[in-house]
Amino acid sequence: MAPILVLYYSHHGSTKKLADAIAQGIVSEGGEVWVRTVKSLHENNASGETAQSLSAPEVTRDELAQCSGLALGSPTRFGNMAAAVKHFLDSTSAQWIKGDLINKPACVFTSTSSMHGGQESTLLSMMVPLLHHGMVMCGIPYSEPALHDTVTGGTPYGVTHVANSNNTALSDHEKALCLAQGKRLAQLAKALYSQFSENNDGA
Numbered sequence: 001m002a003p004i005l006v007l008y009y010s011h012h013g014s015t016k017k018l019a020d021a022i023a024q025g026i027v028s029e030g031g032e033v034w035v036r037t038v039k040s041l042h043e044n045n046a047s048g049e050t051a052q053s054l055s056a057p058e059v060t061r062d063e064l065a066q067c068s069g070l071a072l073g074s075p076t077r078f079g080n081m082a083a084a085v086k087h088f089l090d091s092t093s094a095q096w097i098k099g100d101l102i103n104k105p106a107c108v109f110t111s112t113s114s115m116h117g118g119q120e121s122t123l124l125s126m127m128v129p130l131l132h133h134g135m136v137m138c139g140i141p142y143s144e145p146a147l148h149d150t151v152t153g154g155t156p157y158g159v160t161h162v163a164n165s166n167n168t169a170l171s172d173h174e175k176a177l178c179l180a181q182g183k184r185l186a187q188l189a190k191a192l193y194s195q196f197s198e199n200n201d202g203a
């Protein structure tokens with residue numbers, strides 16, 4: 001079974017924190033992981049700011065096609081995903097035509113600066129293209145105690161972080177939900193691979 005792809009864009013590093021914690025959850029479940037980024041659209045930004053996402057390698061088409069599951073992350077931008085993530089998704093027609101992602105599990109995650117700044121709308125909008133790809137969306141069930149207890153990020157639609165204006169660290173509840181999301185994605189990837197993969201030999 002191929003690794004699970006944790007794919008994100010992060011300008012200031014908060015979405016990257018979620019990506020790294022989800023990857024930890026996948027690995028703790030025995031899954032292999034590719035942590036990758038999409039191309040930044042701000043390479044020539046006159047401000048000279050560095051996109052934090054560039055600390056991970058840029059994803060290749062082959063990795064997207066071959067992955068056994070996908071965690072897709074973006075900062076919230078006006079209640080929606082960042083243009084770099086949408087730009088990447090808009091370039092995946094070849095994988096859609098071939099059906100490379102059909103019956104593979106996916107989850108979505110986001111970071112905002114404010115508590116009610118559009119986390120759910122961002123997550124829901126990120127799910128739509130993945131449903132077109134035939135992916136099986138997976139959120140977080142309320143059997144996770146942190147989903148009840150969090151006073152910062154964390155939604156049943158996917159993990160989130162409230163970074164405030166100073167890129168705060170993940171709260172303990174946000175971290176716990178990232179680990180739970182990663183584990184669940186890895187469990188579903190194994191189950192769906194065993195059920196649907198053409199190459200599955202039953203092992």
Ligand SMILES: Cc1cc2nc3c(=O)[nH]c(=O)nc-3n(C[C@H](O)[C@H](O)[C@H](O)COP(=O)(O)O)c2cc1C
Nearest residue numbers: 010011012013014015075077078079112113114117
């Ligand atoms: C153009 C732009 C739009 C934004 N829109 C929102 C928003 O709608 N709601 C919100 O809470 N934060 C918004 N933010 C703040 C970012 O979502 C927040 O700083 C996030 O944690 C950045 O993630 P990153 O560190 O991974 O880049 C926006 C930031 C930018 C630059």
